[in-house]
Amino acid sequence: MAKVAGGFLMGFSLAMLMFFLLIYMLLSPYSAHIESIHSLTQGGFYSGAIEFLDTVGMIGSLPLIGGIVGGTWASDIAQFLTDVRTTFSALYTLWSLTIPAMLGSIIMFIVGAFAATRPEGHTHKPIVREVERSTRGKKCKKCGEELSSEDKFCPGCGKKVK
Numbered sequence: 001m002a003k004v005a006g007g008f009l010m011g012f013s014l015a016m017l018m019f020f021l022l023i024y025m026l027l028s029p030y031s032a033h034i035e036s037i038h039s040l041t042q043g044g045f046y047s048g049a050i051e052f053l054d055t056v057g058m059i060g061s062l063p064l065i066g067g068i069v070g071g072t073w074a075s076d077i078a079q080f081l082t083d084v085r086t087t088f089s090a091l092y093t094l095w096s097l098t099i100p101a102m103l104g105s106i107i108m109f110i111v112g113a114f115a116a117t118r119p120e121g122h123t124h125k126p127i128v129r130e131v132e133r134s135t136r137g138k139k140c141k142k143c144g145e146e147l148s149s150e151d152k153f154c155p156g157c158g159k160k161v162k
Contacts, residue, residue: 002118003115003116005115006111006115006117006118009116010109013105013108016104017102017105017106017109020098020102020105023098024099027094027095027098034092035095037084037088041085042089046085050082053075053077053078054074057074057075057078140154142154142157143156
């Protein structure tokens with residue numbers, strides 16, 4: 001059972017390592033851009049621009065003003081900016097998790113290798129004290145009374161114990 005679990009853990013960790021290594025290789029040339037766009041889209045100016053465009057979009061949806069302002073372009077731009085924020089937030093999170101995930105998968109592989117190479121049927125035998133072993137089953141030769149290791153004389157008949 002340990003060999004199967006260890007093999008599964010090794011295979012899963014290798015697949016996870018390859019996945020995050022691929023993500024790391026694909027995103028590493030763009031890491032500076034991802035970080036700067038992420039910090040830009042999380043700022044107050046960017047949020048204010050989205051709120052402003054949403055407000056203009058709501059005004060543009062009014063029947064009389066809609067013809068003057070020009071339709072739903074502001075709402076479309078606000079939605080695009082929101083999508084950009086969400087996308088770069090996800091990319092930034094994925095980028096920041098690649099190195100810890102690769103380290104975690106290496107640790108999982110080592111644990112799986114340990115489990116897979118562990119011998120089957122390994123059990124721990126209880127340790128029996130020498131004193132208990134020497135007195136277990138010891139009986140008086142005269143009357144058959146059970147004796148303890150401290151007995152100098154038989155408690156049944158009084159014969160001296162050797």
